[in-house]
Amino acid sequence: MTQPIDAPANDTLSLPEAASRLLGLRAVLFDLDGVITPTAEIHMHAWAKLFSAELAARGITEPYTDADYFQYIDGKPRYDGVRAMLASRGIVLPEGSPSDAPELETVCGLGNRKNSVFTAVLEEDGIAPYPGSVAFLDAVERAGLQVAVVSSSKNAEVVLRAAGLRDRFGVVMDGVVAAHEGIAGKPAPDTYVEAGRLLGCSPAECVVVEDAHSGVQAGRSGDFGLVLGVDRGIGHQALIDAGADVVVDDLEELVAPLIEASPAPQTPTAPHDSSEDQA
Numbered sequence: 001m002t003q004p005i006d007a008p009a010n011d012t013l014s015l016p017e018a019a020s021r022l023l024g025l026r027a028v029l030f031d032l033d034g035v036i037t038p039t040a041e042i043h044m045h046a047w048a049k050l051f052s053a054e055l056a057a058r059g060i061t062e063p064y065t066d067a068d069y070f071q072y073i074d075g076k077p078r079y080d081g082v083r084a085m086l087a088s089r090g091i092v093l094p095e096g097s098p099s100d101a102p103e104l105e106t107v108c109g110l111g112n113r114k115n116s117v118f119t120a121v122l123e124e125d126g127i128a129p130y131p132g133s134v135a136f137l138d139a140v141e142r143a144g145l146q147v148a149v150v151s152s153s154k155n156a157e158v159v160l161r162a163a164g165l166r167d168r169f170g171v172v173m174d175g176v177v178a179a180h181e182g183i184a185g186k187p188a189p190d191t192y193v194e195a196g197r198l199l200g201c202s203p204a205e206c207v208v209v210e211d212a213h214s215g216v217q218a219g220r221s222g223d224f225g226l227v228l229g230v231d232r233g234i235g236h237q238a239l240i241d242a243g244a245d246v247v248v249d250d251l252e253e254l255v256a257p258l259i260e261a262s263p264a265p266q267t268p269t270a271p272h273d274s275s276e277d278q279a
């Protein structure tokens with residue numbers, strides 16, 4: 001993967017500006033994969049487990065590697081990745097159908113098996129959320145903002161449980177809920193709008209936090225109060241171009257500005273001589 005060179009961003013907010021705008025809003029809507037949890041690593045691990053076993057079972061000696069993941073699977077819809085990976089080793093399987101059991105030797109069966117492996121790996125190993133994201137979550141909650149998760153994934157519930165964070169979010173708008181309710185996915189803003197509505201907030205009162213181009217676009221086109229990009233490798237400029245108001249490499253960067261921009265806590269004691277405290 002190549003990264004675009006980060007160009008200076010003249011029209012984005014500084015961290016103190018972003019923090020103070022954020023404190024004027026009412027809710028923070030978090031994407032999950034890549035924002036709260038490093039889920040991509042688990043996906044890669046699950047693909048490796050699936051194809052290492054599959055190639056071995058077929059007596060193919062050229063092993064599955066991470067290079068295969070980046071060449072044939074990364075960024076594609078699941079079944080397209082399966083088909084391309086199999087073709088790289090000269091294997092052609094029937095397509096099957098998305099309802100195929102994971103045991104079936106079809107393109108869809110293998111794709112579904114990958115998802116079973118993914119959830120099993122998560123449940124066995126758990127997943128550590130990004131520490132900076134947890135610190136940011138703590139800071140916005142301390143500041144009195146509400147929080148929700150808005151994810152395209154159908155695995156959001158299992159990822160949040162594996163990360164030990166399920167209880168932190170009253171609203172989880174994920175791929176299962178969106179499909180059930182017929183809500184358009186990202187880059188349409190609809191899942192973010194609906195999560196905000198469930199918290200009693202208009203888009204203008206919400207922050208969208210995203211690491212993907214399509215998710216930032218959703219925040220921009222929905223006229224949210226703040227669109228916060230998290231650069232996990234796509235490049236700052238790509239997120240700015242998609243419509244982010246500010247981009248960070250890690251949400252930890254906003255924790256100190258949030259504390260600094262927060263109104264001073266009310267103290268019950270009378271103010272004393274101002275010359276002492278203002279250093």
Ligand SMILES: [Mg+2]
Nearest residue numbers: 031033034211
């Ligand atoms: Mg993401």
